[in-house]
Amino acid sequence: MTAVRMTPSEALVETMAAEGVETVFGIVGSAFMDALDLFPAAGIRFVSVAHEQAAAHAADGLARVTGRPQACIAQNGPGAANFVSAITAAYWAHSPVVAITPEAGSMGIGTGGFQELDQMAWFREQTAWQVRVNRPERMAELARRAFYMARLESAPTQLNIPRDYFYGELTDEIYRAHDISRGPGSRKAIQDAARLLANAKYPVIIAGGGVSQGDALSETKALAEYLQAPVVNSYLHNDSFPANHPLGAGPIGYCGSKAAMRLLAKADVVLALGSRLGPFGTLPQYDMDYWPSGAKIIQVDVNPRVLGLSKKVDVASAADVREYAAELLEALRAEMGGPVAADSRLQEIRAEKKKWADELASWSSSTEKPMHPRAFLRELSAAMPEGSIVATDIGNNSSMCNAYFTFSGIRQHISALSWGNCGFAYGAAMGAKVGRPDKPVFAFQGDGAWGISGLAEVMTAVREEIPVIAIVANNYEWGAEKKNQIDYYDNRFVGSNLRENPDFAELARNMGANGYTVDAPDQVADVVAEAVASGKPCVINALIQGGEKVLAEPFRRDALKAPVRYLDKYRHLNAR
Ligand SMILES: Cc1ncc(C[n+]2csc(CCOP(=O)(O)OP(=O)(O)O)c2C)c(N)n1
Numbered sequence: 001m002t003a004v005r006m007t008p009s010e011a012l013v014e015t016m017a018a019e020g021v022e023t024v025f026g027i028v029g030s031a032f033m034d035a036l037d038l039f040p041a042a043g044i045r046f047v048s049v050a051h052e053q054a055a056a057h058a059a060d061g062l063a064r065v066t067g068r069p070q071a072c073i074a075q076n077g078p079g080a081a082n083f084v085s086a087i088t089a090a091y092w093a094h095s096p097v098v099a100i101t102p103e104a105g106s107m108g109i110g111t112g113g114f115q116e117l118d119q120m121a122w123f124r125e126q127t128a129w130q131v132r133v134n135r136p137e138r139m140a141e142l143a144r145r146a147f148y149m150a151r152l153e154s155a156p157t158q159l160n161i162p163r164d165y166f167y168g169e170l171t172d173e174i175y176r177a178h179d180i181s182r183g184p185g186s187r188k189a190i191q192d193a194a195r196l197l198a199n200a201k202y203p204v205i206i207a208g209g210g211v212s213q214g215d216a217l218s219e220t221k222a223l224a225e226y227l228q229a230p231v232v233n234s235y236l237h238n239d240s241f242p243a244n245h246p247l248g249a250g251p252i253g254y255c256g257s258k259a260a261m262r263l264l265a266k267a268d269v270v271l272a273l274g275s276r277l278g279p280f281g282t283l284p285q286y287d288m289d290y291w292p293s294g295a296k297i298i299q300v301d302v303n304p305r306v307l308g309l310s311k312k313v314d315v316a317s318a319a320d321v322r323e324y325a326a327e328l329l330e331a332l333r334a335e336m337g338g339p340v341a342a343d344s345r346l347q348e349i350r351a352e353k354k355k356w357a358d359e360l361a362s363w364s365s366s367t368e369k370p371m372h373p374r375a376f377l378r379e380l381s382a383a384m385p386e387g388s389i390v391a392t393d394i395g396n397n398s399s400m401c402n403a404y405f406t407f408s409g410i411r412q413h414i415s416a417l418s419w420g421n422c423g424f425a426y427g428a429a430m431g432a433k434v435g436r437p438d439k440p441v442f443a444f445q446g447d448g449a450w451g452i453s454g455l456a457e458v459m460t461a462v463r464e465e466i467p468v469i470a471i472v473a474n475n476y477e478w479g480a481e482k483k484n485q486i487d488y489y490d491n492r493f494v495g496s497n498l499r500e501n502p503d504f505a506e507l508a509r510n511m512g513a514n515g516y517t518v519d520a521p522d523q524v525a526d527v528v529a530e531a532v533a534s535g536k537p538c539v540i541n542a543l544i545q546g547g548e549k550v551l552a553e554p555f556r557r558d559a560l561k562a563p564v565r566y567l568d569k570y571r572h573l574n575a576r
């Protein structure tokens with residue numbers, strides 16, 4: 001295509017189409033109506049949500065399953081502001097989302113007009129790149145840049161457009177920005193890593209989110225098999241290496257796999273592939289300080305800014321994880337001459353996995369009604385068909401999922417990650433389902449998180465025919481926070497009970513979805529199978545026990561202190 005005459009709205013929509021955007025999430029608004037009117041003719045589906053937070057989570061979920069930048073759009077001011085938390089979630093998840101934020105008209109900026117907000121400031125901290133379109137003629141160029149930078153940085157970007165700049169005319173050429181090849185990083189670093197690994201007594205691989213986002217699973221498997229090294233999933237990336245692979249030991253971190261943590265503790269060399277080694281991913285768990293502090297660390301990440309960020313590393317590579325893993329294998333072949341024959345290591349991994357599976361089973365065998373959460377999670381994970389995509393939220397039960405949900409391939413576990421916002425999973429699951437209509441997609445949320453963003457979005461799923469299956473872990477409490485009040489505040493429950501929850505299954509039916517209630521473990525498999533087969537949006541209201549006896553260890557023991565009160569009127573609230 002050569003340069004032709006068009007409007008800025010046409011330039012924006014054509015650029016999105018050129019970048020492969022097929023779906024945009026948002027809520028209709030006059031500020032961008034001139035462009036929105038073109039979406040159907042451009043072949044772009046507009047998914048209209050109930051709250052803009054879910055739109056940005058959906059774009060994130062869609063980006064994570066497709067590996068391509070995705071977009072959301074909102075009215076200026078309040079609509080754009082509603083994006084902020086969800087865009088921050090995408091930022092910490094390294095997910096390429098382009099937030100398109102129309103703003104007050106260029107002739108009114110700075111006068112405190114209707115729906116005016118300094119939208120650049122609101123997204124400064126959580127985007128890798130942002131631009132305010134400063135002339136309508138630059139629309140195609142700047143939109144293309146927003147998508148390119150999202151791909152380059154694997155992060156959200158912001159395209160901010162004064163609302164009058166959708167109108168006018170320009171002459172321009174529309175094309176997709178070039179691809180980026182990053183390569184395997186420095187040769188010397190690969191040689192150094194190969195030498196360390198060749199001489200290791202007990203190498204362990206940490207498969208991070210970069211293995212999934214970098215499509216590096218087969219290269220990681222080949223590397224692990226050559227070294228006969230156990231592979232653990234980094235925190236909240238349970239899909240970065242298959243649980244059923246003989247070398248796969250499961251996830252480290254909060255509520256993860258004891259097998260993984262015990263095996264990692266033995267490492268003398270750690271190869272961290274596509275991981276920033278996030279500070280919350282390596283804290284002690286189950287009273288186990290499993291991080292191998294004496295081990296040599298090799299860290300590989302596409303983003304050089306995260307290398308050595310939270311751990312001292314011995315060899316660091318800024319590299320495409322897939323290309324790196326392939327090159328490292330070649331270097332190991334040259335260094336070692338042949339694969340490690342370590343039958344004893346395989347046996348040990350098998351034994352550790354069995355020991356942990358048995359322990360977990362013994363924690364999860366209750367048949368009580370309402371269900372013990374662990375008995376429920378065990379049935380649920382067995383009932384989810386292989387290949388399912390699961391979005392997980394933040395909360396005590398969402399965290400307990402880490403020990404139960406296993407995945408056979410990458411891009412299947414869509415978790416809230418380090419932004420840690422309750423209300424992530426349903427929007428993300430909607431986006432994931434739009435991207436993978438062929439797969440069952442579940443959203444796992446606690447009842448509190450469900451109220452933040454979930455429940456109201458069932459209207460979206462019904463209206464837009466997005467058949468996600470919501471699992472509401474309904475314990476009538478903000479369990480994760482209640483656990484802190486149990487452990488530190490002598491059972492004084494301020495704001496943590498949710499006794500008045502309505503019947504979520506009936507509500508779902510009223511909204512046009514299928515609604516189910518389960519309260520015993522032996523009901524779970526049939527209901528999940530029915531929900532999967534229905535092809536409709538479904539809500540499974542899972543009645544589970546809450547409170548002291550069943551809640552998992554608190555997440556932030558590292559950050560809480562026993563209460564100290566000096567004033568007489570509060571003295572009775574001192575820790576006893
Ligand atoms: C947006 C937001 N608000 C508050 C919190 C603090 N918070 C963390 S976990 C949690 C409780 C979650 O309760 P629920 O969703 O019912 O899950 P449960 O812990 O009961 O399994 C809260 C309020 C948060 N992480 N995010």
Ligand SMILES: [Mg+2]
Pocket residue numbers: 395446447448473474475476477478479
């Ligand atoms: Mg709850």
